[in-house]
Amino acid sequence: MLPVILKAATDEAYNNLVNEYVETYNEKPSIKQENAWKKLLDLLQELNVPHPIILEYPIFTERADIIFADKDKAVVVEAKGWRSVKKLGDNVVEADGELHLDPCYQLNNYVYKLNFFHSSNLKFKGLLFLYNTRDYSSEECKTLRTIEELRNELKNLPSGDLNDARKIVDSKLMLKHTFIELVKKVKEKRLKDVSKVLLSTGYGLTEEQMRVLKDVLDSLDKGERKNFIIQGESGSGKSLLAITLYLEALSRGYFAILAYKNNRLISAVRQALGSELSSLVMFYSTGRNIGIGEKGFDEWFSKHIKSKESKTDIDLIVFDEAQRMTDNVIRNSPKGKINVYFYDDSQVLIGNEAGTRENLLKYLQNVSEYKLSSPFREPKQYLEFVRKILQGEKAKSGDFDFKIFDNITDMFNELKNEKNHGMKTALICSFTESEGDNNNKTSWESIKNIRIGYPLQSGFDLYKGMKYEGNEIKVKWLMDEKTEYPRYWKGELDSLKYCSSVYGSQGFEADYVGVVWGRDLIWHNGEWIVNSGPITDYVGGSSSLKKLANNPKKRDKALLLLKNRYYIMLTRGIRGVYVFFEDKGTAKAVKGLVQ
Numbered sequence: 001m002l003p004v005i006l007k008a009a010t011d012e013a014y015n016n017l018v019n020e021y022v023e024t025y026n027e028k029p030s031i032k033q034e035n036a037w038k039k040l041l042d043l044l045q046e047l048n049v050p051h052p053i054i055l056e057y058p059i060f061t062e063r064a065d066i067i068f069a070d071k072d073k074a075v076v077v078e079a080k081g082w083r084s085v086k087k088l089g090d091n092v093v094e095a096d097g098e099l100h101l102d103p104c105y106q107l108n109n110y111v112y113k114l115n116f117f118h119s120s121n122l123k124f125k126g127l128l129f130l131y132n133t134r135d136y137s138s139e140e141c142k143t144l145r146t147i148e149e150l151r152n153e154l155k156n157l158p159s160g161d162l163n164d165a166r167k168i169v170d171s172k173l174m175l176k177h178t179f180i181e182l183v184k185k186v187k188e189k190r191l192k193d194v195s196k197v198l199l200s201t202g203y204g205l206t207e208e209q210m211r212v213l214k215d216v217l218d219s220l221d222k223g224e225r226k227n228f229i230i231q232g233e234s235g236s237g238k239s240l241l242a243i244t245l246y247l248e249a250l251s252r253g254y255f256a257i258l259a260y261k262n263n264r265l266i267s268a269v270r271q272a273l274g275s276e277l278s279s280l281v282m283f284y285s286t287g288r289n290i291g292i293g294e295k296g297f298d299e300w301f302s303k304h305i306k307s308k309e310s311k312t313d314i315d316l317i318v319f320d321e322a323q324r325m326t327d328n329v330i331r332n333s334p335k336g337k338i339n340v341y342f343y344d345d346s347q348v349l350i351g352n353e354a355g356t357r358e359n360l361l362k363y364l365q366n367v368s369e370y371k372l373s374s375p376f377r378e379p380k381q382y383l384e385f386v387r388k389i390l391q392g393e394k395a396k397s398g399d400f401d402f403k404i405f406d407n408i409t410d411m412f413n414e415l416k417n418e419k420n421h422g423m424k425t426a427l428i429c430s431f432t433e434s435e436g437d438n439n440n441k442t443s444w445e446s447i448k449n450i451r452i453g454y455p456l457q458s459g460f461d462l463y464k465g466m467k468y469e470g471n472e473i474k475v476k477w478l479m480d481e482k483t484e485y486p487r488y489w490k491g492e493l494d495s496l497k498y499c500s501s502v503y504g505s506q507g508f509e510a511d512y513v514g515v516v517w518g519r520d521l522i523w524h525n526g527e528w529i530v531n532s533g534p535i536t537d538y539v540g541g542s543s544s545l546k547k548l549a550n551n552p553k554k555r556d557k558a559l560l561l562l563k564n565r566y567y568i569m570l571t572r573g574i575r576g577v578y579v580f581f582e583d584k585g586t587a588k589a590v591k592g593l594v595q
Contacts, residue, residue: 001020001023001024002020002021002024002056002057002058002063003020003054003055003056003057003058003063003067003169004016004017004020004054004055004056005052005053005054005055005162005165005166005169006044006052006053006054006055007052007053007162008048008053009041009044009045009047009048009053010045013041013055014037014038014041017029017037017055017056018034018037020056021033021056024058036081039081040055040065040066040079043079043131043147044066046147047147047150047151047154049068049151049154049159050159051068051069051070051154051157051159051160052068052069052159052160052161052162052164052165053066053067053068053069053165054066054067054068054069054165054168054169057168057169059110059113059114059173060113060173060206061206061208061236061373062106062109062110062206062207064076064077064078064110065077065078065079066078066079067124067165067168068154068157069160069164069165069167069168070157070158070159070160070164071158071160071164072122072123073122073123073124073125073157074114074122074123074124074125074168075124075125075126075127075153075154075157076107076110076111076114076124076125076126076127077126077127077128077129077150078103078106078107078110078126078127078128078129079129079131080095080103080128080129080130080131080132081131081132082095082096082130082132082133082135082136083096083132083133084133084135085103085130085133085135085136086135087102087136088214089214090102090195090196091105091195091196091205091210091214092210092211092214093136099211099214100207101205101206101207101210101211102138102140103128103130103136103138103141104128104138104140104141104143105140105195105199105204105210106207107126107127107128107141108126108140108141108199108204109199109204109205109206110126111124111125111126112199112200112201112202112204113173113202113204114173115202116201116202117173117174117202118168118171118172118173119171119172119173119174120167120168120171122167122168126141126142127141127142127143127144127150127153128141128142128143128144129143129144129145129150130143130144130145131145131146131147172399174574174575182198182201182203182240183243183269183272183273194244194247194248194251195210195213195244195248198240198244203240205241205244206237208370208371208372208373209237209241209372211370212228212230212241212245212370213241213244213245213248215228215368216228216245216316216338216340217245217248217249217252219338220249220252220254220315220316220337220338223337224337225337225338225366226337226338226339226366226367226368227334227338227339227340227341227364227365227366227367227368228339228340228341228367228368228369228370229322229340229341229343229357229360229361229364229367229368229369229370230340230341230342230343230369230370230371231343231344231345231357231369231370231371231372232342232343232344232371232372233344233346233372233383234344234346234347234383234567234568234571235378235383235509235571236344236372236373237372238320238342238344238372239320239342241342241372242258242318242319242320242340242342243258243269243320245316245318245340246258246316246318247277249315249316250277250280254315254316255280255313255314255315255316256280256314256315256316256317256318257280257281257282257292257314257316257317257318257336258280258281258282258317258318258320259281259282259283259284259291259292259317259318259319259320260281260282260283260284260319260320260321261283261284261285261291261321261324261325262321262324262503262504263283263481264478264481264485264503264504265320265321265508266281266282266481267481267482267485267486268485268486268489268490268508269281271486271490280305284319284322284325284329284333285324285325285326285329291329292317292319292332292333292335293325293328293329293330293332293333294328294329294332295332297332297335298335301335313337314335314336314337315336315337315338316336316337316338316339316340317333317334317335317336317338317339317340318340318342319333319339319340319341319342320342321342321343321347321355322341322342322343322355322360323343323344323345323347323348323353323355323356324347324348324349324350324353324355325353325354325355326352326353326354327354327359327363330354330355330359330360330363330364331363334364334365339364341355341360341364343355343356343357343360345357346564346567347564347567347568348561348564349502349503349539349545349561349564349565349568350539350540350543350544350545350561351540351542351543351544351545351547351548351554351557351561352540352543353543357369378400378571378573378574379398379399379400381396381397381399381400382397382398382400382402382571383571385397385398385400385402386566386567386570386571387567388593389590389593389594390528390563390566390567392523392526392527392528392593393593394592394593394594394595395593395594395595396594396595397594400576400577401512401573401575401576401577402576402577402578402579402594403576403577403578403579404578404579404580404581404587404590404591404594405578405579405580406587407580408452408463408466408473408516408580409466409467409468409473411514411578411579411580412468412496412514414512414578415427415495415496415512415514415578416496418511418512418575418576419495419512423510423511423512423575424491424495424510424511424512425495425496425510425511425512425513425514426488426489426495426500426505426508426510426512426513426514426572427475427495427496427498427499427500427513427514427516428499428500428501428502428504428505428514428515428516428569428572429451429452429475429477429499429500429501429515429516429518430501430502430516430517430518430519430520430521430565430566430569430582431501431502431503431518431520431535431536431537431545431565432458432518432519432520432534432535432536432537432582433451433456433457433458433460433518433519433534433536434447434448434449434450434451434456434457434458434477434536435457435536435537435538436448436449436477436479436501436536437449437479438479441479441480441484442479442480442483442484444474444476449476449477449479450474450475450476450477451475451476451477451499451516452473452474452475452499452516453472453473453474453475454466454472454473457536458534458536460519460534460582462582468496474497475496475497475498475499476497476498476499477498477499477501478498478499478500478501478504484498485500485504488500489508495510499516501537502565502568502569503539505568505569505572508572509572509573509574510572510573510574511573511574511575511576512573512575512576512577512578513569513572513573513576513577513578514578514579514580515566515569515570515577515578515579515580516580516582517566517579517580517581517582517583517586517587518534518582518583519531519533519534519582519583520532520534520535520545520549520562521559521562521563521565521566521586522583522585522586523583523585523586523589523590524585528559528563529559530549530555530558530559530562531583532546532549532550532558535549545558545561545562548561
């Protein structure tokens, strides 16, 4: 597996790189990549320095070309063999006829991420090595052109040994801010060049993210009418890129709207951004005919927004979680000159949600399509592990803190321990046993609001007589989207006394998440089945999970939606996910699947 550690550049190193690349990605490297490695190894042989060398070090979705190791610091070298380079904007260049991320931005992105998130606590610095051109220059990073210049720079780095290189390779890269925390950080800076603000916090954009940003902004500048659809799996940075697009457009004077369906997420984003920046954070679907994708929006918009704005046309609408759109909402949604749809059809939750690639391409005109690749939040192996478990296959969770608890109080103790060490924790529960009291959302007295405890609305008595820290165990649904949810995700409410359903967990994350796996998706006779009795989710009316689960002809659809829900819940943790099963047979079965 990548990276490759070299004591010195040798002829065998090329074959090592190819073999490790194939093992990591299960595909052969391109001819272009192979030729780049050959040239780079020739240069390293000519360099001939005593430092151990780390090649192709993975940094979330990307890879650093070279890291030279020392006892307490390291040098990251981004090597480019481009022959001609022309800047096209602040963060994009044209190199040898192709668009690329600005090399200094790319290098600084690696260095910031390593300094912010690398668990070794080494100090990383960066050097840009452009060995074929003098076209490019920048004050954003130190640029070298020759082997001699690179050799002189490395003279200031005392040589480490292979153990120092392994210390870097064996350490973890761990994200340190939740999405809402990042939004607040961006808001606190000047609203200009948001991508540079993110870079300084360790959350710089990748080349594929920056390409989306550039293409959308270019279309705005040209006055085009166009739709962009961007697919990305859980944790791939969709929401962060969506809000970056929104804020970048605002900073350039465009009339931009950021649209969601999730009222809990909207409330938290609005609070994080503040009143000035959140006035155009809106719903794309409301059920009251005033969402952007609903027929009454134009009339509502003319009455409430146009009269207050000097501009009357919407330049840009950014739709996050577009997989939750219905067919009609997709048809009615392109109200901006530019419309951007972020979606992941594996996160569809209700029977009538239709925001799939097929439907977006069916209903939208003049479409440009993109895909965000590997995830940021959890390791790729862990995401594959979750998928396999939900398919009933044996799997390994990899280098990720995944635990199953036989007793919920043990899980609470573990979460509390992480919280005492400064970690953000959260509880997410299956939408079962109690339905939530929409007429008394904040009430602890309404039995409908209690998800864990005794008695429960369903009569389920698993928690009867169970105590935690001397008190009867009692956990309430998070219900009020304007008060409870924003306070909970900002850490102002006790994370072990409130829990979110899957609807409140989309778009959010915590360092450690405790998942209460309910009796809705259970293992029976060697396969996953839907158990409709405990389900209390009536969201969506005739298309709700409860209705589908009770209809024998639509049981397969209900099973798919349940698997989607558990995939979401099991991928909210940045550092770890802990699970307690309310069905003991299912707990035993999943333990047997976990290798």
